[in-house]
Amino acid sequence: MLGVARAFVKLTLLYLLTAAVVSAMAQQTPNAKQQSIRAELEKVRHDYKTLTQRKKEIDSQPNDARARRESEEIQEILPILAESEHYWASLLKKFEAGRYTTEGVSNICPAHNRKMRVIRVPIAYGLLAIRRSDPSQELRQQEFPFALDYWSGGCVVGPYTEAKIYICPDCQRAEKEWRKAHSK
Ligand SMILES: [Zn+2]
Numbered sequence: 001m002l003g004v005a006r007a008f009v010k011l012t013l014l015y016l017l018t019a020a021v022v023s024a025m026a027q028q029t030p031n032a033k034q035q036s037i038r039a040e041l042e043k044v045r046h047d048y049k050t051l052t053q054r055k056k057e058i059d060s061q062p063n064d065a066r067a068r069r070e071s072e073e074i075q076e077i078l079p080i081l082a083e084s085e086h087y088w089a090s091l092l093k094k095f096e097a098g099r100y101t102t103e104g105v106s107n108i109c110p111a112h113n114r115k116m117r118v119i120r121v122p123i124a125y126g127l128l129a130i131r132r133s134d135p136s137q138e139l140r141q142q143e144f145p146f147a148l149d150y151w152s153g154g155c156v157v158g159p160y161t162e163a164k165i166y167i168c169p170d171c172q173r174a175e176k177e178w179r180k181a182h183s184k
Contacts, residue, residue, distance in 0.1 A: 010076065010077065011083070014083075018084065021036075021040060034092070037092045038092060040088045041088040041089055044085045044088060048081045048085060051078060051081070052078065054070075055071050055075065058071045058074075059071055101163060101166075102118050102165065105166070109146050109166075109168040109171060110145060111142065111143060111144060111168070111174070112170035112171065114168065116146055116168045117166070117167055118164055118165070118166060119149070119165060119167050120162050120164055121150050121164075122150055123150075123151050123152075123160055123163050124151065125152075133182065133183065135175070135178060135179075135182075140175075143174055143178065144172070144175040144178070145168075146165075146166050146167055146168035146171045147171035147172045147174065147175040
């Protein structure tokens with residue numbers, strides 16, 4: 001029972017600490033913020049690995065009461081670290097979701113049923129000029145959804161210059177052919 005109470009205190013402390021780190025990050029630029037989140041994640045992962053290793057060492061040898069207590073403490077801390085790892089990992093994922101458009105998306109082109117490559121491309125900011133000769137959004141979606149080799153970041157210029165997207169050679173070919181057929 002005492003162990004549970006101790007773990008609860010540690011968990012509460014961890015949340016307070018996390019909240020402090022997150023609120024400090026609010027002042028950072030997005031790129032710096034991303035780096036901070038990644039650093040926190042790495043720190044937690046490192047701690048988890050180190051403590052797991054330490055516990056294994058203790059448990060593999062004949063040990064005294066003090067060593068046993070340390071092992072029990074580690075046993076309490078590990079799930080808390082796992083919780084923290086999950087928190088930072090999902091925060092990082094959420095943070096990157098806006099420009100890592102491949103996250104959680106199938107790598108099979110729905111129009112051509114083939115595996116696509118992931119490429120890093122420049123982010124295009126600003127209102128993109130639409131010409132009369134351009135294919136409509138609906139047509140693009142249906143016939144060649146993964147033909148574009150840039151990514152539109154919206155009207156407001158953001159801090160990023162690069163995005164990760166899927167590209168399908170068959171889509172690019174299909175768009176080229178469509179343009180050729182509609183260029184008159
Ligand atoms: Zn395709």
